[in-house]
Amino acid sequence: MNGKDLLTRYEEWLQVEDNTHSTIQRKLSQIACFIRWIEFRGITLADLDPSTVNEYLMGKSGLVAVIKQNRQVISEFIGVLVSQGLLSENPASEVIITGEDPEREYPIPTPEEIEAITQKIERSNSDTALRDCCLLELAYGSGARVGELHSVNIEHYDPDNKQILLKGKGRGEPKHRLVPVTKAFITAIEKYLAQRRALGGAIFVSQQRRRMTVGSIYSRIKHWSGRNPHIFRHAFASHLHGNGADIDTIAKMLGHERPSTTQIYTHISDQQLSSFLNTHHPRKKPVL
Secondary structure (H helix, E strand, C coil), rough: CCCHHHHHHHHHHHHCCCCHHHHHHHHHHHHHHHHHHHCCCCHHHCCCCCCHHHHHCCCCCCCHHHHHHHHHHHHHHHHHHHHHCCCCHHHHCCCCCCCCCCCCCCCCCHHHHHHHHHHHHHHCCCCCCCHHHHHHHHHHCCCCCHHHHHHHHHHHHCCCEEEEEEECCCCCCEEEEEEECHHHHHHHHHHHHHHCCCCEEEECCCCCCCCHHHHHHHHHHHHHHCCCCCCCHHHHHHHHCCCCHHHHHHHHCCCCCCCCCHHCCCCHHHHHHHHHHHHCCCCCCCCC
């Protein structure tokens, strides 16, 4: 059985196990690299031993955490083949990766720094200024992930109730949540949609009027801020908590599933969430 067939078997197993699309693609890419490596050396999967797997992993540069993740994926892949009777043993399961990466710090931008970023976008007078302000205001004002910014539609925004539907990530059924929006976002989106004159479809579109890709959204926020866009989700939570919002309320707005606290925060109504946001979030007042 060739490498392509083995990847297909692994992909089918991953789908049955309810992995997310992005996880499946990442794992398939990692295994494809591993298969190319052993084929280049004239090694078959049946010939593998722990030292060979370890040689491959030690040849990969990068963080220890990434090497450990690769080991886990390779072990999972070979384990699937063992369970299907294609291999007799899993040498990757015997490989131990030691060491830890140095702790990395990602400074959370202050409300003043975020204000400065939005002002910089406004002063640019670029064709995409209104759109890019909206992107940042939703990322920071509601804790939206880049993938959620990509998938959000105009019809998901409810101006009457001042909330928006975000389609979050997760295994199995999609994880959707209604979250309140800040007054700053409301001001920004009203200007942006007035400029676009669109009634439906993607909120965030390219200059060719196509839905922005995850990569293009990442690039625009990084362009203006010099930061990984995910840091604004952290800033959302950090600033709310710093201003007195409780952890369980923040967890609900972030769409986190924590079994130990689910019963505590699921009783909070959407109206209460909106009140929390516009009491505790630095963007409670319009800035545009």
